[in-house]
Amino acid sequence: MNPSSASDLLYNPRNYLNSPETGLRSWLLTLDHKRIGVMFLVGTTISFFIGGVFALLIRIELLTPGPTIMSAMTYNRMFTLHGIVMIFLFMIPAIPSGFGNFLLPIMLGAKDVAFPRLNLLSFYLYLTGAAVALYGMIQGGTDTGWTFYTPYSTTTVTKVVPVLLGAFILGFSSILTGLNFIVTTHTMRAPGMTWSRLPLFVWSIYATSIIQILATPVLGMTLLLVAFEHAFGWGVFDPARGGDPVLFQHFFWFYSHPAVYIMVLPAMAVISEVVCAMAHKNMFGYKAVAYSSLGIAFVGFFTWGHHLFTSGQSAMTGGIFGVLSMLVGIFTAIKVFNWTATLYKGSIAFKTPFAYFIGFLFFLVFGGMTGIALATVSLDIHWQDTYFVVAHFHFIMVGATVMAFLAALHYWLPKITGRMYPEGWGLVAAVMIVLGFNFTFIPQFLLGNSGMPRRYYQYAERFWPLNVASTAGASVLAIGLLIVLVYTLLALKWGPLAGPNPWRSRGFEWDTPSPPPPENFEVTPVITHGPHEYEEPYPDLPATAAPEPKHV
């Protein structure tokens, strides 16, 4: 091996993929955060695919006002499974456990996370939870919606207990990862890595981790109570047995509202990195972006009541939750303004990650604005439980999170695999995905305006045209996503070698070769400046991708 050869600079020969050894066993028992992160990425991508198939089946069923391809019972199970798979198996773990695991220690200049064994356990808990939930789906499925509202969920004839237990176990995976990240960020930072030099990705993932360890136990407790009530007939939530039906909603949203930020904050984490790297520009308002992440994490705990505006809570409670919900909008607006201002006097390259940044900004701004409209309380009364809310949370949670996930995939693919995706196809797919997403969900905003409630198997004929439009949009979106899947898989083997830093990014993770060595850094880095500082010209290193696509 000749360490100074040109190909070694383009593709690090001793990397985490082949060292210390290859083979299935070395992956399954690995303690390397990068390998665990990659395994999470594979697992969550498979889940994304399954959840996407469910979504397409739902859209096909809604193509006509009456029954189309499935029975009402199957449809009810389908939207439940779509929600559970997408939320618990894809969106919550995808960015923090996948990209976060891979990148957080590298960005901190650490060799691994603080508790590597706990990290591996977290992955196996994810697999166990997914397997238990999958068993529940095959054994009859659940028809309660992913929200499991009582007393319906405790009286339904379908099997809810395995799915509840699956979500319960997945919660522990989430808690362990969050715990690991918090301890890692506090104790494993490289010399010179002060809190004001932390990459914004780390700040945002850190805020996410706080929510994960504080809110997820509440979900676990609640799901257990529902499982007990369903299995043993305890009267906790069912009024016929002496329980309180609204109590469940309070418990559930006390977790599930912060869970929205478990999904969105990591997306913001990715975008803060991508916008700097694509614009070759320092973050405008680093502190504002960092603190607003913590602000969202904090305020997110006090907004759950906005899911209960029509549940008979007092008007004063409604008002308080309305105002608190708007504070989330303020913090989000601060971030949006700062990201946009980052482009000012930058050097902007319109590559695929930047296309997803634009898509992200679009979905976040419009999704966020509809969120503000919902928080005015009186408008929410009309929109509550209609397709407007469905479109709103798909814009925010899915639009923003999937955009960020794809931005991360394209931006860090050269770091993770050492190879580049095809730029042309990347832009084509990005345009299809952004347009397809809009065509899917803008009709759903209008459906909600016109009063179509969500979770409807059949609907009045006046809702027909908009439903057809939505299904058409969903197919464009699906094709776009398939294109990404295909070229990413092809790029793993045949993609051109990317070199250590194809973006000439000044994020700390690019200071190590690509793919990174097992211990991340040959020597422990000493940090002397903040992330993404572009005042100095780029040092002359071979950074561009090799022109020949089949360089081995």
Next chain:
Amino acid sequence: MNELIRRLLFLPEQASEYARDVDKLHFTIITVTMVGATGVFLAALLFFVKWKRRSDTDPTPRVQPTAVHEVFFIGGPLLLFLAFFAIGFPQYMRLSTPPEDAMDVYVQGKQWMWKFAYPGGPNSLDVLRVPAGRPVRLLITSRDVIHSFFVPALRIKQDALPGRYTQTWFNADRPGRYEIFCAEYCGLTHSGMFAELVVMPASDFDTWIATQRRGLASAQDSAPIPGEQVLPSSNIVEAGQRIAAQNGCFKCHSVDGTRHIGPTWTDLYLREERLQNGKTVVADEAYLTKSMMDPSADIVAGFQNVMPTYLGKLSPPEVAAIVEYIKSLRTTAVATGPSEGPVYESVIRK
């Protein structure tokens, strides 16, 4: 203009003043946010065109926000959002406080149908008839799981909770037929839980309800639901008195104003009661229902916690009947009795 934007946004017709007011807020927010969002995107576009990358290695200047930026970034949206809230919240308050003279209709959700009962007897299935131009208060409950009563044309929605009563109100001013949906997922035929709101000219409604009360057309809408307990009496107050007697309520509660083991029912409705824990509560429908379902939750000061729960013993129509009976026990109200029309008729006649 209103009509144009309404159609652009696919909003259903506006059947009440409240619906028109809510839509005004809707249009305001849509316009303002669209302008704001366009501003953000125009800025992004401008920056992109002006500072498109020319070389991969060029340095860029370090730009940092000043205090002015931060004040603008935080203060701008904050003022805007609070202004929206300042319009929206009073509307919500308005929806939460029904006018005193509203006509009451009891609404009961059940998998998968809506049942409406008027004081004085008439009840109907999946058709709610109301007079145009008069306020109507809905007292909503559920027999099984959670449902949600949703009238898009009125822009109102209220969950129907088992074991509790919730309320909402409206004043529909345009006669016509409007859709009622169930908005909270309630099982297999959730999407088939459909009812119709018929807003009748007030005089037509008076004729209709009078006919209903006389029992001439009682078979029209009130076919009993299979398996549903039917109150044999046509008068809900009378039924309430009978049910209360059957369940032994009068062993502890007097109806002549005297103090007994429990508080008297005379003038109990809307009375301010002081509780053992020092708080005060207004004895409205919600409190009365709660006192039957969970008596030990709010004990009136000076009384013992001895009442058993009637949860599961009384069906929602029976609870409604007892509440209606308690409401009829008012010394200050116009004289009511089984033979006369119910109390609200004399109030709404203007």
